[in-house]
Amino acid sequence: MSSDPGSQLPPVHPLVRNVLRLSLSVKEYKLLHEYAIKRSPTAVQGLLPTPSRFDAIVDTRDRYTEAAVRDSLRVFLVTGLGSKLVNLVSRRSQRGSSNRSISRVALLLSPELRLALSLSLVLFLHRTLYRFFIRLRAHLRTEDAKPFRERNPRVSKVLTSRYAPAVGASVAGFALGICPQTGLRITLAIYTATRSLEFLYNVLDKKGWLEKKPRWFGSWLLMPVSCAQLFHAFLFDRETIPKWFGSIVFKLSPGYIQSRPQGFPADLHWPGKYEIVDSLATIATLQWP
Structure with a gap:
């Protein structure tokens, strides 16, 4: 009798196998199988494939790529x-409260589809590019790639840098261009830019480039600087600011921006x-006083 669990299985249609691969990983199926065994009656337990049988059915060849596609599809569906x-x-x-007619939008142009497609592509491209540059960096550091390093020293230095995978994978951020130009996109851009500045400051501080900074100077200064930039945009470029920011400003400044008083003519x-x-x-534009 053969010890290979896959040799005793009936043939599985390739479409079914691919659907199972992209639906559940072997680890996830094992957890679900254990939960189902505890909850289901004895008559049903024998009908459930064991985790080893499920592993033989899906016949996973590239777990990393399958996991990237699986997670991207989940992000697409959930979003x-x-x-x-x-x-x-x-x-x-x-x-x-409103009698405005809602115009129908084509499926390919709908904001929901574009948002889901944008986020799922960011995840998939980031994982794929990160793995690609990791492998490329490892290959270029081998002895077989020495002729290439000698012919292209600058390119080799860039590709073999430890920052190359992270920088190369950041190209996936261009997929956010598919996201519709709404307040959510502007909010994500502001948040990403602010967090990037914070990470940059932490790296510079860790490397000792800010050793001579004053004691009162710290990463907390990014918060007032960011708020000042937001307030500047609120005054001069209001179309770039989400509406919720203006609502917060008006709500927190009743003493400066007062409503019409009662009894006013x-x-x-x-x-x-x-x-x-x-x-x-x-x-401010007239530079007064």
């Missing part, structure tokens, strides 16, 4: 369904909140 659900709930809540004009903000920008 797409989640954004669709949020959009549906928001439309239901606004149906009674109706025939007199009282400036609105955005008019006051525009006036501040105009005063």
Whole structure:
């Protein structure tokens, strides 16, 4: 009798095998199998394939690539369904307060699909590129690649750097260009830029490039600098700022941007909140006083 578990299995259709590969990993199936064995009756337990049999059925050849595709598909489905659900709930809540007709958008141009596709591609491309540059770096450091290093010293120095995989994998960030240009995209860009500055500061501090800095100088300064940049954009480039930021500014500054007082003559004009903000920008542009 053969000891190979795969030799005793009936032939499995390639489509079914690929679906199983992209649905569950062997480790995940093992956890589900243990949970099902504890919960299901005895008559059903014998019908469930064992983890070793499942491993033989899927016949995994490249676990890393399959895991990358599997996780990307999960991100795509969860993001797409989640954004669709949020959009549906928001439309239901606004149906009674607004009579505007909602125009239909083609599936390929829908914001939900573009957002899900963007995030899933970022994950898949990052993992794929990171693995590619890791392997390329390891190969270029071998003795067989010595002629290439001698012919291309600068290129070899860049590709064999320990930062090459991380920098090369960051190209996956261009997939965010598929994401629709909404407030979410702007918020992600601001958050990513701020976190990048924080990481850059931590690296410079760790390498000793900021040894002569004052004692009061620290990474916490990035917070006021970032808030100052946001407030500057709120005054001069309001279209680049998400609406929630303006709402927070108005909510936290009632003493500076006051509402129309009660008893104020109706025939007199009282400036609105955005008019006051525009006036501040105009005063700053005129360099007054």
